[in-house]
Amino acid sequence: GENVEQHPSTLSVQEGDSAVIKCTYSDSASNYFPWYKQELGKRPQLIIDIRSNVGEKKDQRIAVTLNKTAKHFSLHITETQPEDSAVYFCAATLNNNDMRFGAGTRLTVKP
């Protein structure tokens, strides 16, 4: 089955700096890679996703890149703000079945 690894587990940046979170996956058949933001005690919220036929996707300050050959994908947040502080999870799935999550990255943006 799919196995997703995520790094780093914690990340602290200064407000305005960029943050990068990286994930690798094991199943080359996976074709959908969402990123979720979860605040304490709340539900995960989808912030961006990418499908396997695309190498990069951007939405304002957030971007995701996918390298299918190497089986890794990354989340990039630019111009970070304190409200970006949360736990971020990557996930990988084939057609959105059996979604496997990474272990999570706790991002802290210091003002």
Added chain:
Amino acid sequence: GAVVSQHPSRVICKSGTSVKIECRSLDFQATTMFWYRQFPKKSLMLMATSNEGSKATYEQGVEKDKFLINHASLTLSTLTVTSAHPEDSSFYICSARAPRDRSTSNEQFFGPGTRLTVL
């Protein structure tokens, strides 16, 4: 986006009792719902996939007799934790996958979660 509700949001029960958690898709029909478990400061672990009108598919290591799943309608899936024990205490989150005719057909929408505490 689509809305998924979960009830109750928090439940405290005695060891040995059973607890039912409901997951509802409020503005769309979901043929597939998923149940996850999340320990404090940990990731979401898929427990089972719930398909309307058929038996749930459980992940390896998840006891199907312990965690009963019923998906009797296109908008409701229930998870019943039977004979709960303190080690079952956790945050349980459901999600529903949007149908193919929606523009977000690949996205899973998460419920707000249920925090179960077994004394």
